[in-house]
Amino acid sequence: MGGFARSKKTARALRRDKAATIGFYTLGALVMLLIFWLLFTILGKGLPGLNIPFLLKQPEEIDPGGGIGPVLFNSFYILLISLIISIPIGVGAGIYMAEYAPDNAFTAGLRICVEALSSVPSIVFGLLGLAIFAEYFGVGLTILGGGVSLALLNLPMLARVTEEAVRAVPDELREAGYALGLTKFYVIRKIVLPVALPSIITGICLVAGRAFGESAVIILTAGLSTSGEMWDFNLLSPGETLAVHLWYVQSEAIVEDARQIADKSAAVLVIVVLLINLAFRAPIWWSNRGAGRKSRS
Template sequence: MFNVFVWALGIIVILFILGLLFMLLRKGLPNLTWDFLTGLPSEIEEGGGIGPALFNSFYILFLSLAISIPLGMAAGIYLAEFAPDNRFIGFIRICVEGLSSVPSIIFGLFGISLFVDIFQLDLTILGGAVSLAFLNLPMLTRVTEESLRSVPTELKNASFALGSTHLQTIRTVLIPVALNGIITGICLTAGRAFGESAVIILTAGVTTSGELWDFNLLSPGETLAVHLWYVQSEAIVPDAGDIAQKATAVLIMIVLAINLVFRVPLWIKARRMKG
């Protein structure tokens, strides 16, 4: 009876997710065009695209991950392998766990205070990327620490017995074994960051520079998620509903693609090891 209950619950969850995806994609996905993906947004006339917002989404995501992944992994490695077991480190772990559950808008308020009020940079891609990195950092730290702690102690001891140093053991044994969990955490973080809107609205703004490929870090950085919110709630273009549906389809498909890009190499590696 328990097996039947678990299978039924799993099937219901899968059907619910598939139904939700069908409802969100059925109108927007068939109407996607290259002009929509690369075109400039319009404030008044219909037929605008999402090109600059889509580029800013990938640009800010790349910058935030480039900042948060090295720092998060370094912090996680320190907490798992080097940090002493005392009250202060325990307090640090509690703080990291607390930051992981803080609403994203709090990081947005921190970013606007730091970059807009203190550094007088206005709403920029740089402020959005760094604020988003702060949002990602606690989760990456915890995922790295827990992944390293899940590695069997026998593997570490075997590496030490063969004469490896602690750093060599971390680099050649612990990280490769824990890589599956670390990449899963990066995947979840990247998907969350790509669809984040509250932080970007407060630190990067709701407009773009009007250029499709704008690498200037001090340009305004509206992303696709922010553009979707703006079109659905504030825009006055006649085809706002159609733009929102197509932008929703693009956002969902990219988040799914991010998960596949991160997970497919792990699946291939696992199959090779079994073979």
């Protein structure tokens, strides 16, 4: 009797396991279909009209046929400034919170504050940047203000992702390094960080994509215009980006081909975000592939 009950429970568990497997595969397939549908819709409208002149020409206010040259350059320029500021500080803060910070009430409160800042709407950081650069320093809406404001926006998320990635490294690896007489900094640099690097790279990809597609912060800190030059490296020039230009063309532009410009700009935005993720992830994939080949040989 007992064996029959156990076999019945086992059969029920197997049915539940099979149903759960089918359910999760179905959910995964639905998510993938949604992503491909979004990509097909955006790229299908914008890709056919894309060409090199569109990527290099100046935007037009009245006449049709304008391009996105300066705003595309500003997007990369502001993204670079924000990453130069946010990556060292955010990764360093995450390492400190995971490896050096004492386990007390102050550290717990600090961690809660970082998590809260990660969920603050971007427009709040835009207002902060506006107050600092446009009002306090009086420099107006500039590329520098946009880059620094984006860095402030991305710092909490990058610090939190780095902390979780470092904490996920098994303690046995650290203990093995300490047993060999290695210093704490050497263990972190040579053992912990290489293991946590894929997760940290994922966090950098997330903040880079978010920064490239951000519009609210840029509108308040960098403005809705450019200097009119294609390659303007002046940090105090206005810094309209591609995401802001897309919003402006879609909502307020009066040119005849505003819809076509918006479709092509959206396609460029999606392609660049995908390329940014590929650029950050490709070295990790290549390194893992090389490590796999060495282990098999």
